[in-house]
Amino acid sequence: MSRRILSFGFLVAALLTAGHLFGSAPKEQHDSADGKKTKFEPGKFILDHVMDSYEWHIMTAGKTHVSIPLPVILYTKEKGLDVFFSSRFHHGHETWKGYRIAGEGEDNEGKIVLTDRKGAEGSGTVRPIDLSITKTVTAMLVSMIFILLIFLPVARKYLKNSTRAPSGLQSLLEPVILFVRDDIAKPSIGDKRYEKFMPFLLTVFFFILFNNLLGVIPIPPGGANVTGNVAITGILALATFIITTFSTDRKYWIHIFNAPGVPWWLKFPIPLMPFIELLGVFIKPLVLCIRLFANMLAGHFIALSFIVLIFIFGQLSWIAGYGSSVISITFYIFMLFLELLVCFIQAYVFTLLSAIYFGMAKEEHH
Amino acid sequence: MGLISPDYGTIFWMVLAFSVVFFILRKYAWGPIMKMLKEREQSIENALQSAEMAREEMARLKGSHEEMMHEARMEREKLMEEARRIKEQMIDRARDEASQETVKLLEQARRHIESEKLQAVSEIRDQVASLSVEIAEKILRKQLKDRKEQESLIKDQLHDLKLN
Incomplete structure (x- = not known):
C-alpha cells in the first residue's frame, strides 16, 4: 500500500516537474538566441509564472513559444x-x-x-x-465550470434519491459538505442562523479549494495562480465583509462603539477603543484577503524556487545542473505535498473565519 | 508592483463569474443538497425513533406477556391448590362420614346386642323360673308326702306373703 502511494507520488511529481521544466527551460535559450544575451534571472522567471498575463504560456521549444491565446x-x-x-x-x-x-x-x-x-x-x-480574459480569469472561469459540472449533477442525484445512502461523486463530496456545515458553520454561527450562510460558505470553500488544487497542477487548465491573486482573494473577502455588515444587529455596533467591560478612559475623551474596534471591522476582511493571497503565492514561490535552483546551477555547468536537480526535485516533491495540505487548510481557514465573522455579526440569543 | 495591486479586469470578471456561479449553485446545488441532507437526516432520525419505539413496545409486550404467563401460572397454582383442598376436604368428609357410619353401626349393633342380650336374659330368666318352678314342684312333691310338712310349708308361705 505504502509503496503504491510512494510510486503514485513520484509519478505526480514527475508530471508536475515536467510541466514546469517544459515551461521554463528553453526560455533562457530563446533569450540568448534573440541576441540580447540576457542572463537567467530567477526573480523575473518566478514572477512571470505567478503573475497574470494575456496569454497562457505552456512551453517554449527552441524559438517557438507554445501558448494558449486568450x-x-x-x-x-x-x-x-x-x-x-x-x-x-x-x-x-x-x-x-x-x-x-x-x-x-x-x-x-x-x-x-x-x-x-x-x-x-x-x-x-x-x-x-x-x-x-487573462490567464488568471481563464483559470478562474475554468474552475467555476468544474465546480458547476461537479455540483449540479451531484445535486440532481440528491434530488433523485434523497433518503438513500450517497453514491459515486456524491459520497466523495458529502463528507466535505457535512464538514463545512457541521464543523464550520454550525459551531461558529449557531444552530438557528447557519442555514442562511451555507450557500456562500460552501461556494467559497469549494471555489478556494478547487483553485488551490488546480494551482498545484502545472499543466493548463491548472498551474495558474488564481488564489494567489490579490484581486480574487480581495473580492472573496469583500463578499464576506458585505454579508457580515448586512447581517449585523444593534448589539454588534454597540460592541464596536461602546465596548462593554472596557475602562471609560479608553473611550473618552479620546475614543481609542471605538477607533480600534471600527478599524478591526475593515482589517478583518483585509487580513482574510491577504492571508489566502500570501499563502498561495508563497507556495508557488517556494515550489518554483526549487526549480529555479536547477537553472542557476545549470548555468555554472551542466553537471551541477543535473546534480542539483535531484535535490531540488526531492524538495519540490516535499513542497507539493505540503502545498496540497495548505490548499485544504487555506480553504478551511477562509471559510471558518468568514463563518466566525457572520456569527459575530449577530449573536444568537440564548 | 503588479503583484499586490489588484487589476480591475480581474475584479470585474471575478465579481461577475463568482456571483453567477454563486446564484446558480445556491438555487440548483446548495439548496437541494442542504434540503435533502436535512430530509435524509430527519428520515434517519425518524427511523431510529420508530425503531426505538418498536423496541419499547416489544419490551412492553414481552413484559405483559410474562405477566400474563405469571398470572396464568398463579391461576393454575391456585386452581391446583383449590382442587387439592377440595379433594382433601372430600376425603376428610368421607372419612368422617364413614367413621360416623361405623359408630352408628356399632351403636346399632351394640343396641341390638343389648336388646338381644336382654331378651336372652329374660328368656333365661323365664326358663330359670319355669325350671325352678318345676324343680320346686318336684321338691315340693317329694317333701309334701306327709301332711305335717305340707302344713308347715303353707304356713311359712303364708307368713312370707303376709310380710310382702
Whole structure:
C-alpha cells in the first residue's frame, strides 16, 4: 500500500516537474538566441509564472513559444470596443491596432497600453479600459465550470434519491459538505442562523479549494495562480465583509462603539477603543484577503524556487545542473505535498473565519 | 508592483463569474443538497425513533406477556391448590362420614346386642323360673308326702306373703 502511494507520488511529481521544466527551460535559450544575451534571472522567471498575463504560456521549444491565446477585450472612447486574441501581440513583440504590451521598466509593465498616447507629463503610458480574459480569469472561469459540472449533477442525484445512502461523486463530496456545515458553520454561527450562510460558505470553500488544487497542477487548465491573486482573494473577502455588515444587529455596533467591560478612559475623551474596534471591522476582511493571497503565492514561490535552483546551477555547468536537480526535485516533491495540505487548510481557514465573522455579526440569543 | 495591486479586469470578471456561479449553485446545488441532507437526516432520525419505539413496545409486550404467563401460572397454582383442598376436604368428609357410619353401626349393633342380650336374659330368666318352678314342684312333691310338712310349708308361705 505504502509503496503504491510512494510510486503514485513520484509519478505526480514527475508530471508536475515536467510541466514546469517544459515551461521554463528553453526560455533562457530563446533569450540568448534573440541576441540580447540576457542572463537567467530567477526573480523575473518566478514572477512571470505567478503573475497574470494575456496569454497562457505552456512551453517554449527552441524559438517557438507554445501558448494558449486568450481573448483581449479593450475599450477606449475614440476607438470603441476592440476584441481580439492575444496571439496578435506575438508574445509581446508586436503591436496590434495601436495597442502594445508595456515592456520592462515602463509604467503599467505587462499591461496593454496605447501606442499613440503618452501619460500626463509626456512620459509613461496610458491604458485603455481592459477587461481581457487573462490567464488568471481563464483559470478562474475554468474552475467555476468544474465546480458547476461537479455540483449540479451531484445535486440532481440528491434530488433523485434523497433518503438513500450517497453514491459515486456524491459520497466523495458529502463528507466535505457535512464538514463545512457541521464543523464550520454550525459551531461558529449557531444552530438557528447557519442555514442562511451555507450557500456562500460552501461556494467559497469549494471555489478556494478547487483553485488551490488546480494551482498545484502545472499543466493548463491548472498551474495558474488564481488564489494567489490579490484581486480574487480581495473580492472573496469583500463578499464576506458585505454579508457580515448586512447581517449585523444593534448589539454588534454597540460592541464596536461602546465596548462593554472596557475602562471609560479608553473611550473618552479620546475614543481609542471605538477607533480600534471600527478599524478591526475593515482589517478583518483585509487580513482574510491577504492571508489566502500570501499563502498561495508563497507556495508557488517556494515550489518554483526549487526549480529555479536547477537553472542557476545549470548555468555554472551542466553537471551541477543535473546534480542539483535531484535535490531540488526531492524538495519540490516535499513542497507539493505540503502545498496540497495548505490548499485544504487555506480553504478551511477562509471559510471558518468568514463563518466566525457572520456569527459575530449577530449573536444568537440564548 | 503588479503583484499586490489588484487589476480591475480581474475584479470585474471575478465579481461577475463568482456571483453567477454563486446564484446558480445556491438555487440548483446548495439548496437541494442542504434540503435533502436535512430530509435524509430527519428520515434517519425518524427511523431510529420508530425503531426505538418498536423496541419499547416489544419490551412492553414481552413484559405483559410474562405477566400474563405469571398470572396464568398463579391461576393454575391456585386452581391446583383449590382442587387439592377440595379433594382433601372430600376425603376428610368421607372419612368422617364413614367413621360416623361405623359408630352408628356399632351403636346399632351394640343396641341390638343389648336388646338381644336382654331378651336372652329374660328368656333365661323365664326358663330359670319355669325350671325352678318345676324343680320346686318336684321338691315340693317329694317333701309334701306327709301332711305335717305340707302344713308347715303353707304356713311359712303364708307368713312370707303376709310380710310382702
